Amino acid sequence: MAQINFGGVVETVVTNKEYSLEKAREVLKNETIAVIGYGIQGPGQSCNLRDNGFNVIVGQRPGRSYEKAKADGWVPGKTLFSIAEAAEKGTILCMLLSDAGQIAQWPTIKKYLTKGKALYYSHGFAINWQDRTGVVPPKDVDVIMVAPKGSGTSLRTMFQEGRGVNCSYAVEQDATGKAEDRVLAMGIGIGSGYLFKTTFQREATSDLTGERGALMGAIEGLLEAQYNVLREHGHSPSEAFNETVEELTQSLAPLFGAKGMDWMYANCSTTAQRGALDWAPRFRDAIHPVMEWLYLSVKTGIEAQISIDSNSKADYREKLNKELKAMHDMEMWRAGEAVRKLRPENSDK
Numbered sequence: 001m002a003q004i005n006f007g008g009v010v011e012t013v014v015t016n017k018e019y020s021l022e023k024a025r026e027v028l029k030n031e032t033i034a035v036i037g038y039g040i041q042g043p044g045q046s047c048n049l050r051d052n053g054f055n056v057i058v059g060q061r062p063g064r065s066y067e068k069a070k071a072d073g074w075v076p077g078k079t080l081f082s083i084a085e086a087a088e089k090g091t092i093l094c095m096l097l098s099d100a101g102q103i104a105q106w107p108t109i110k111k112y113l114t115k116g117k118a119l120y121y122s123h124g125f126a127i128n129w130q131d132r133t134g135v136v137p138p139k140d141v142d143v144i145m146v147a148p149k150g151s152g153t154s155l156r157t158m159f160q161e162g163r164g165v166n167c168s169y170a171v172e173q174d175a176t177g178k179a180e181d182r183v184l185a186m187g188i189g190i191g192s193g194y195l196f197k198t199t200f201q202r203e204a205t206s207d208l209t210g211e212r213g214a215l216m217g218a219i220e221g222l223l224e225a226q227y228n229v230l231r232e233h234g235h236s237p238s239e240a241f242n243e244t245v246e247e248l249t250q251s252l253a254p255l256f257g258a259k260g261m262d263w264m265y266a267n268c269s270t271t272a273q274r275g276a277l278d279w280a281p282r283f284r285d286a287i288h289p290v291m292e293w294l295y296l297s298v299k300t301g302i303e304a305q306i307s308i309d310s311n312s313k314a315d316y317r318e319k320l321n322k323e324l325k326a327m328h329d330m331e332m333w334r335a336g337e338a339v340r341k342l343r344p345e346n347s348d349k
Helices: 021-027 042-051 064-071 083-089 099-110 152-160 179-189 200-212 217-232 237-259 261-266 270-299 302-311 316-328 331-341
Strands: 002-006 009-014 033-036 056-059 092-095 118-121 142-148 167-173 195-197
Touching: 009 179, 021 179, 033 042, 033 083, 042 056, 042 064, 042 092, 042 152, 056 083, 083 099, 092 099, 099 302, 118 179, 142 152, 142 179, 142 200, 167 179, 167 200, 179 195, 200 217, 200 270, 200 302, 217 237, 217 270, 217 331, 237 261, 237 331, 261 270, 270 302, 316 331
Parallel strands: 033 056, 033 092, 092 118, 118 142, 167 195
Antiparallel strands: 002 009, 009 195, 142 167
C-alpha cells in the first residue's frame, strides 16, 4: 500500500504495484465469482475479470441483458445461468443489479449465502439503508465492496486501453478473516486504477450526493440556466450551445482534468481569468446551501426512499423514457446534436 498526500491529508491507497494481479489471482484461485446482473456494471466487471484470468460466471434473467451477455461470449449452461443458479454456484456473489433489482431479488439471493461466501457490492445503497431495503446479510458471510468511480462502460473501455477507473473499497463484515484480501483482489481483478478505502455509509452518501450534484443533476441545471439566459437575450442556439457546453466539454474540461483548474485558468485569456476568479466565489456561496440541503436529504435516507419508491413501480421505465425524451428534445441538446455533427472528426460521416 502507498501513502499519498491528497492536498495535505495523507491517505493509504492500493495499486497493482503494491497488490499485483498475480497475487489477486492467487487469493481468488479457488473462488467462483458470480456476477449477478448484466446491466450497467455487470458487463465491464465480468469481462475484465474474465480477461484477467479469474473464474467468472454470470447470473441474469432472460431478456435484452441476457442476450447481450451471450453476445459478449457468456455461454448458457456453462458460464451464463439464471440468477438463482449463479448464486448457488458462486462463492463470491457480486450484486450488480440495480438498487431496486437487488431489493426484489434479495429473497432469492439470500437462500444461497451459505457460510464462508462473500457478498460483494459496487454501491453501498442496499446495505447502508438496509432498514429501508430489507437487505440484511447473514453474519457468517463476508460483506465487501469495490465501487468504480465511473460507469461500467468506462471501466471496460479504459481496461481495454490499458488504463483503469479509480475505485473505493470497503469491508462491512469480515466473517472469514479473508475479507480484506478478497476485496483487494476483486478490485485489482476488475481493473481498478487505484483503490482508496471507504465505508458503505460514506460511499453511499457521497455517491448519491455526487450524482444529484456536480456529476449530473447540478451540471445539467447549470448548463440549462446559462443556455436559457443567452437565448433569452437574443443569442442564437449555436452560439449559446458553444459558449455553454461545447467549449466546456471539448476545450476546458480536458485541461483541468489533466492538470487542475489553476492550470486551465493559466492557459486562458487574462479577461477569462479575471472574470472566473471574481465569479467563482459567488457561485460557490450561492450553491453551497443547496448542496448542504442535498447532502442532508441523502444522509437521512430521504433520497434513498424516493429511489426505492419510484424505481420499484411497474411503469418506472416508461416514465423514465418520457423524462429522457423530454431532455433529448430540449432545444439545447438538439442544438448540441447539430454542433457535434460539425466537429472535424464527424464532418465526413
